[in-house]
Amino acid sequence: GAVVSQHPSWVICKSGTSVKIECRSLDFQATTMFWYRQFPKQSLMLMATSNEGSKATYEQGVEKDKFLINHASLTLSTLTVTSAHPEDSSFYICSALGSGQETQYFGPGTRLLVL
Amino acid sequence: AQSVTQPDIHITVSEGASLELRCNYSYGATPYLFWYVQSPGQGLQLLLKYFSGDTLVQGIKGFEAEFKRSQSSFNLRKPSVHWSDAAEYFCAVGPADQGGKLIFGQGTELSVKP
Numbered sequence: 001g002a003v004v005s006q007h008p009s010w011v012i013c014k015s016g017t018s019v020k021i022e023c024r025s026l027d028f029q030a031t032t033m034f035w036y037r038q039f040p041k042q043s044l045m046l047m048a049t050s051n052e053g054s055k056a057t058y059e060q061g062v063e064k065d066k067f068l069i070n071h072a073s074l075t076l077s078t079l080t081v082t083s084a085h086p087e088d089s090s091f092y093i094c095s096a097l098g099s100g101q102e103t104q105y106f107g108p109g110t111r112l113l114v115l
Numbered sequence: 116a117q118s119v120t121q122p123d124i125h126i127t128v129s130e131g132a133s134l135e136l137r138c139n140y141s142y143g144a145t146p147y148l149f150w151y152v153q154s155p156g157q158g159l160q161l162l163l164k165y166f167s168g169d170t171l172v173q174g175i176k177g178f179e180a181e182f183k184r185s186q187s188s189f190n191l192r193k194p195s196v197h198w199s200d201a202a203e204y205f206c207a208v209g210p211a212d213q214g215g216k217l218i219f220g221q222g223t224e225l226s227v228k229p
Contacts, residue, residue: 006158032215041218043205044159093158099217102147102166104209104217106159 003027004096006107013084021079021110023094029074030096034058034104038091043103050077084114117142119208121220128196129228136191136223138206147209148189149217150180154202163206165189176200201227 003026023033032051036044039042048064050056050071058064066088068080077096081088091111095104118141128134140146147166151159163174167223180191189206206220 004158034216041224043221046216049216091156095159102209103149103161103164103213104215105161106151108158109156111156 002098002103002105004030004094004105004107006092006094006110008110009108010111010113010115012113013073014037015085016083019081019084019112021081021092021094021112023077023079023096023107025075025096025098025105028096030077031099032075032097033071033077034095034097035069035079036093038109040091040092044093047079055100081112084112086114088112089114117146117208117218119206119218119220121204121206121223123223124221125224125226127226127228130198131195134191134193134196134200134225136204136206136225138191138220139190140185140187140208142208148180148182149207149209150174150178150189150191151177151205151207152202153205155221159205162191182211196225196227198216198227198229201225 005024007022035047038044047062048056048058050069052074056069071077093109095106097104103108120139149164150162153159162178163172165172165182173179178193204223207217209217
């Protein structure tokens with residue numbers, strides 16, 4: 001149980017394009033989903049917290065207009081990197097938390113490379 | 116401020132040797148504590164967690180961790196390391212009043228010598 005998937009697992013795009021990453025909880029309902037960014041050899045940096053049906057809460061320094069988060073259902077959250085630039089290249093990981101749970105379950109991550 | 120410190124950036128142990136990865140946290144009350152493992156290019160897998168009760172917790176893959184309140188520590192241990200344990204290990208703190216948000220340590224990279 002507690003499986004979280006991400007799609008795509010990797011994506012290469014041109015500078016200026018937008019990229020959408022999906023995060024799905026496969027066998028439980030995720031009332032809260034988290035989006036992290038991880039640079040090579042570094043820890044995870046929380047970007048935003050999204051609760052189903054409401055606007056995401058962004059961490060300080062994260063541009064909400066650049067990283068659009070939608071959590072329209074209890075099993076799906078999406079992160080859209082708008083007008084991507086090479087500095088947005090990173091490993092993006094989502095996690096999901098069920099109602100009343102204290103343990104986050106992580107997706108396998110999406111590697112984004114912006115050329 | 117709430118924080119998590121993993122003092123060892125990189126540890127190398129021989130296969131079959133014992134392992135201890137250190138984790139110290141700073142928080143005003145007893146937080147929820149987690150250890151996650153990440154293989155290269157992968158997401159995080161939960162090894163074990165502590166919420167309350169017995170301070171020695173058992174996890175998957177033969178790992179255990181001990182919560183020591185007096186030392187604000189939650190060190191991860193394994194009596195005999197396997198080559199497949201080579202990975203990045205993250206300690207995380209999840210304050211109970213933070214809506215599930217986690218604070219991660221910097222991570223410890225484990226290498227295993229044959």
